[in-house]
Amino acid sequence: MSGEEVFVGSIDQGTTSTRFIIYDRSAKPVGSHQVEFTQFYPQSGWVEHDPTEILESVRLCIAKAVDKATAAGHNVDSGLKAIGLTNQRETTVIWSKSTGSPLYNAIVWMDVRTSPICRKLEKELPGGRTHFTEACGLPISTYFSALKVLWLLENVEAVKKAVEKGDALFGTIDTWLIWNLTGGKGKGLHVTDVSNASRTMLMNLKNLDWDKTILETLGIPSEILPKIVSNSEVIGTIGKGWPVTGIPISGCLGDQHAAMHHGTGAFILLNTGEEIIQSNHGLLSTLAYKLGPNAPTNYALEGSIAIAGAAVQWLRDSLGIIKTAGEIEELALQVDSSGGVYFVPAFNGLFAPWWRDDARGVCIGITRFTNKSHIARAVLESMCFQVKDVLDSMNKDAGEKGEAKNDKGEFVLRVDGGATVNNLLMQIQADLLGSPVVRPADIETTALGAAYAAGLAVGVWTENEIFSSVEKQEKPTVFRPVLGEEVRKKKVESWCKAVSRTFDLADLSL
Structure with missing residues (x-):
């Protein structure tokens, strides 16, 4: 792709702010916009976000970044070839398929309301805290999405009813954004990528699919889960009503699968190649990246x-x-x-x-x-x-x-x-x-x-x-x-x- 101006956009949806950055062919940023959004602390140890506010923050950042790049003389409208997405991981949303509305606020990765559920599982399961580690690489912890889903199923009437009616969709923030970006109710694609899925405590690290045994043990219905795709493939295109339309969304990665990162939290990943190393020192075995449907899978050890x-x-x-x-x-x-x-x-x-x-x-x-x-x-x-x-x-x-x-x-x-x-x-x-x-x-x-x-x-x-x-x-x-x-x-x-x-x-x- 040479001659014409070529751009790739990146949605970076973090824990405290959202950004959209537009890069040119030489990977230099030509326009960007960032906004902070509200943190809700309903009780000690609880942290929530409003999924609708996050959606609006993405809309605003795309519009403003495109305006800035255009004002700087770049023809983004015709040159934008693809959009990638990176997001805060583990944060959990359940929404209604039929209305498109969230059934509860997003429960953020650092929220600890699921402590009692963790303790109960540790007591009940023969493997204790590490019962699922062999399959998914993760210990039972308040950090991961599966426990947040259990809390929502147990405590939120609207979620229980929607699950019974077959109207509930679960996703981490990437899934929520992609569903809305690709058309929302009636049209939206319900997908997640391997790096985000690997942080739910529900994905099998070896076959990169939802682990049936874990789902059965926890009582989480597989119908609410998104389809898992690689980090680099055309997932779908942006639908009507967004500042840019018809552009392919073709990259999706959880926000720490890039480098050691100092942000709201700090996350350190060590790439272990195509080998899964189980930690004996309190680290997580996780997926690093898979750059295409047929590309090899790279794993990592992570400290969070x-x-x-x-x-x-x-x-x-x-x-x-x-x-x-x-x-x-x-x-x-x-x-x-x-x-x-x-x-x-x-x-x-x-x-x-x-x-x-x-x-x-x-x-x-x-x-x-x-x-x-x-x-x-x-x-x-x-x-x-x-x-x-x-x-x-x-x-x-x-x-x-x-x-x-x-x-x-x-x-x-x-x-x-x-x-x-x-x-x-x-x-x-x-x-x-x-x-x-x-x-x-x-x-x-x-x-x-x-x-x-x-x-x-x-x-x-x-x-x-x-x-x-x-x-x-x-x-x-x-x-x-x-x-x-x-x-x-x-x-x-x-x-x-x-x-x-x-x-x-x-x-x-x-």
């Missing part, structure tokens, strides 16, 4: 950290210590250490490698000397300590072959996501790991990953072009450790002590 950037939002929105997320760096730089303060943001329990949904946040080591700069710095450090814990587990699971070494034989961590613009955060990360951290020039690799998957399916790019362009990207920034080994060790010990203090706090009296 529930609260990373969200802790910064908490300082901004709940405590008012900062006015914008960007201010945390400046505030934390006013001190040269956290002054012995350790903060563990177990707001809704802890994910990898602990998997403790009875944990709650703690801030320890506070003295009369402590000020808000120390707390800001402790929040940044907490993000980095959690990443270190996951990487340590990865090295134990995958051994030496799991380490990405550079030509000097050093372990290197490559990062992306909005929080990585914070230079202090990146320096702390390098210091606590004792190894270099590499930040690419374009930190929003999730959106680009979805655009690449979509462009690949319609022939805008070849696989070789995509993988070689990743090599050729503008020069990255490298952060090297400056902290001494002795200090690093002591800090890690203190962090472990702080983590142990978070356990068994879920039933503290109000």
Whole structure:
């Protein structure tokens, strides 16, 4: 495809905001728009989104990004060849096939209302928490969609009735968006991709289909589930009523299947090739990607950290210590250490490698000397300590072959996501790991990953072009450790002590 202007769009539907980015043939962004949307916290530990508001945020972002690119002189109307989609994973929506309306708010991945259901299953099933791990790679946890579906079936009358009548459709956010983008009621396509399906706790990792035994054990009807497709194929075209119409949707990936990501949460994926490695150290076996219906399946080990950037939002929105997320760096730089303060943001329990949904946040080591700069710095450090814990587990699971070494034989961590613009955060990360951290020039690799998957399916790019362009990207920034080994060790010990203090706090009296 040469000569004419060629563009690929990417919908990036995250936990706190939605974006649409338009890329040209050389994968440079030519127009984008981003909006935040409402977070609902109906009770302690509950987190919801309004699926209709998410839909409208997508509509607005597409319209505004197209306007911006057009105003900059790009002929997007005739040049847009495909749209990719990347989304917050696990977040669960059940809606009515006949009306198109959600039957309840979306229950967000970090929501912990399903704790009692998890405990009950762990007691009842012979395999306990890891009963389904062999089939789906995931432990029983509040994190995954299957438990959220069970909660909706047990607690929401409208959902129960719709399931009985055969009028209920289940989906993660990708499924909800695609159904609406491809025509909605009467016309919408009910599909999900392998990466999102692998996070429901319902997909068999080997045959990439819904696992009948798990569905029967949990009592989830297969009729409500979408069809599973690969990450890169033409799924359908955008229907009437959207700012762009008739464009193929040809790429879909869960938002962490791109790189190690610092966003609302932090997620670290280690590609294990075509082999499924079962973790002995609290990590998840999951699907990395499948770039086409007949392409090989790549698997990964993943460490998921529930609260990373969200802790910064908490300082901004709940405590008012900062006015914008960007201010945390400046505030934390006013001190040269956290002054012995350790903060563990177990707001809704802890994910990898602990998997403790009875944990709650703690801030320890506070003295009369402590000020808000120390707390800001402790929040940044907490993000980095959690990443270190996951990487340590990865090295134990995958051994030496799991380490990405550079030509000097050093372990290197490559990062992306909005929080990585914070230079202090990146320096702390390098210091606590004792190894270099590499930040690419374009930190929003999730959106680009979805655009690449979509462009690949319609022939805008070849696989070789995509993988070689990743090599050729503008020069990255490298952060090297400056902290001494002795200090690093002591800090890690203190962090472990702080983590142990978070356990068994879920039933503290109000």
